[in-house]
Amino acid sequence: MKFTRSNHLRRRAHQIIPGGCHTYAKGDDQYPELSPGFIVRGKGSHVFDVDGNEFIEYGMGLRAVTLGHGYERVADAASKAMYEGINFLRPSLLELEYAEELLDVVPGAEMVKFGKHGSDATTAALKLARAYTGREMVAIPAQQPFLSVDDWFIGSTAMPGGIPESQRALTVKFDYNDLNSLESLFEAYPGSIACVIMEAAKEDDPDDNYLQSVKDLCHKYGALFVIDEMITGFRWDIGGAQKYYNIDPDLSTFGKAMANGFSVSALMGKRDIMNLGGLNHNRERVFLMSTTHGAETHALAAARETLRVYKELDVIGELWQKGAILRDGIQAIIDELRLNEFFELNGKDCCLVFGTRDQDRQRSQPFRTLFMQETIKRGLLMPSLIVSYAHTESDLKYTIEMIGEALVVYKKALGEGISKYLIGRSVAPVFRPYNSV
Numbered sequence: 001m002k003f004t005r006s007n008h009l010r011r012r013a014h015q016i017i018p019g020g021c022h023t024y025a026k027g028d029d030q031y032p033e034l035s036p037g038f039i040v041r042g043k044g045s046h047v048f049d050v051d052g053n054e055f056i057e058y059g060m061g062l063r064a065v066t067l068g069h070g071y072e073r074v075a076d077a078a079s080k081a082m083y084e085g086i087n088f089l090r091p092s093l094l095e096l097e098y099a100e101e102l103l104d105v106v107p108g109a110e111m112v113k114f115g116k117h118g119s120d121a122t123t124a125a126l127k128l129a130r131a132y133t134g135r136e137m138v139a140i141p142a143q144q145p146f147l148s149v150d151d152w153f154i155g156s157t158a159m160p161g162g163i164p165e166s167q168r169a170l171t172v173k174f175d176y177n178d179l180n181s182l183e184s185l186f187e188a189y190p191g192s193i194a195c196v197i198m199e200a201a202k203e204d205d206p207d208d209n210y211l212q213s214v215k216d217l218c219h220k221y222g223a224l225f226v227i228d229e230m231i232t233g234f235r236w237d238i239g240g241a242q243k244y245y246n247i248d249p250d251l252s253t254f255g256k257a258m259a260n261g262f263s264v265s266a267l268m269g270k271r272d273i274m275n276l277g278g279l280n281h282n283r284e285r286v287f288l289m290s291t292t293h294g295a296e297t298h299a300l301a302a303a304r305e306t307l308r309v310y311k312e313l314d315v316i317g318e319l320w321q322k323g324a325i326l327r328d329g330i331q332a333i334i335d336e337l338r339l340n341e342f343f344e345l346n347g348k349d350c351c352l353v354f355g356t357r358d359q360d361r362q363r364s365q366p367f368r369t370l371f372m373q374e375t376i377k378r379g380l381l382m383p384s385l386i387v388s389y390a391h392t393e394s395d396l397k398y399t400i401e402m403i404g405e406a407l408v409v410y411k412k413a414l415g416e417g418i419s420k421y422l423i424g425r426s427v428a429p430v431f432r433p434y435n436s437v
């Protein structure tokens with residue numbers, strides 16, 4: 001497999017675009033040297049790069065594309081809306097109609113406001129919580145790697161450049177599944193924490209009653225409880241992890257898979273809180289999610305059609321089933337090669353990820369790079385094992401077979417040293433203070 005054109009374009013891109021692209025997770029430092037630099041087109045679960053190479057893609061659109069690339073019903077709905085006008089002086093009827101349809105599938109939510117990015121919603125949730133409680137701080141789980149592109153979150157990462165210390169001091173962290181660590185924060189900052197914002201779960205399930213206890217703690221200390229459904233929404237369940245775990249947050253935030261890749265996000269929640277952004281109250285007004293492009297019709301039409309497809313076809317069921325096929329097939333190979341302590345499968349079947357460990361059983365970015373190099377070589381673009389509705393049985397069969405081959409190389413590298421097999425530098429975490437690691 002050749003990447004000649006990709007390599008040429010990479011040099012051009014880094015000359016004029018900081019990072020070479022517009023999402024760090026898509027950056028060159030996230031992929032092995034032998035990898036496609038630019039994609040020109042996708043169909044279903046397959047993508048084609050600038051050198052004409054074809055790949056089966058996993059975790060498509062950073063988990064936003066759940067039905068498949070170029071899914072016709074959604075593309076047609078968006079295109080029809082485009083020809084009828086994208087953006088008017090007054091709201092489009094679609095804003096109301098889709099809001100009603102969406103509220104129907106998220107049981108506890110009473111009001112909704114749309115945005116373009118997930119971060120629009122999580123940051124707005126924090127703003128509302130601050131306005132509602134009159135407090136400034138936010139508590140987040142230390143184990144959850146991403147909740148927003150905005151300063152309140154990025155300031156808490158290993159890459160806080162450009163964010164004032166005064167902002168950074170307002171975000172504090174607790175340990176997931178450890179109620180005492182959260183309660184200690186409420187005690188350490190009395191009357192200061194506006195809300196807890198968290199994903200309901202990552203790879204590990206919440207302990208029994210953990211989420212309800214977090215909500216109860218929040219309310220005991222006068223804070224709001226916000227669930228970030230960016231990854232879980234439209235994947236674990238249409239109604240997200242809150243439906244899956246039967247927990248009713250004050251506010252929740254959706255994005256990613258809502259619109260099969262179109263840019264739509266949503267802040268949802270209880271009327272008395274959400275209404276602070278409205279026109280019918282006498283409290284101080286809150287400027288809540290109001291942008292020029294906020295509710296463009298084509299994106300909302302895509303979102304509405306995506307929701308309808310989910311309701312008509314068993315999309316969620318298939319995501320779980322397809323992920324289970326992958327898990328079983330790959331686990332059998334791991335067992336056969338006796339790689340259990342070196343290559344692991346984590347997460348729910350509908351949202352499967354892998355973990356790589358070196359010969360000393362330590363988490364390893366070089367081994368992650370090697371696995372990606374060997375799967376790319378075999379036509380798989382897979383920073384994760386996250387399926388879409390478009391992945392076919394033969395995609396899954398081929399994937400399992402090729403992972404089998406890649407893991408044979410992985411095993412050899414464990415025994416003989418990775419430098420013999422890895423070509424070029426390792427991938428590196430996005431959140432690092434300096435480029436060199």
Ligand SMILES: Cc1ncc(COP(=O)(O)O)c(C=O)c1O
Binds near residue numbers: 117118119199255
């Ligand atoms: C859990 C979670 N929350 C929020 C976000 C931010 O979403 P966006 O990138 O659409 O702003 C992400 C993005 O990866 C996410 O994974």
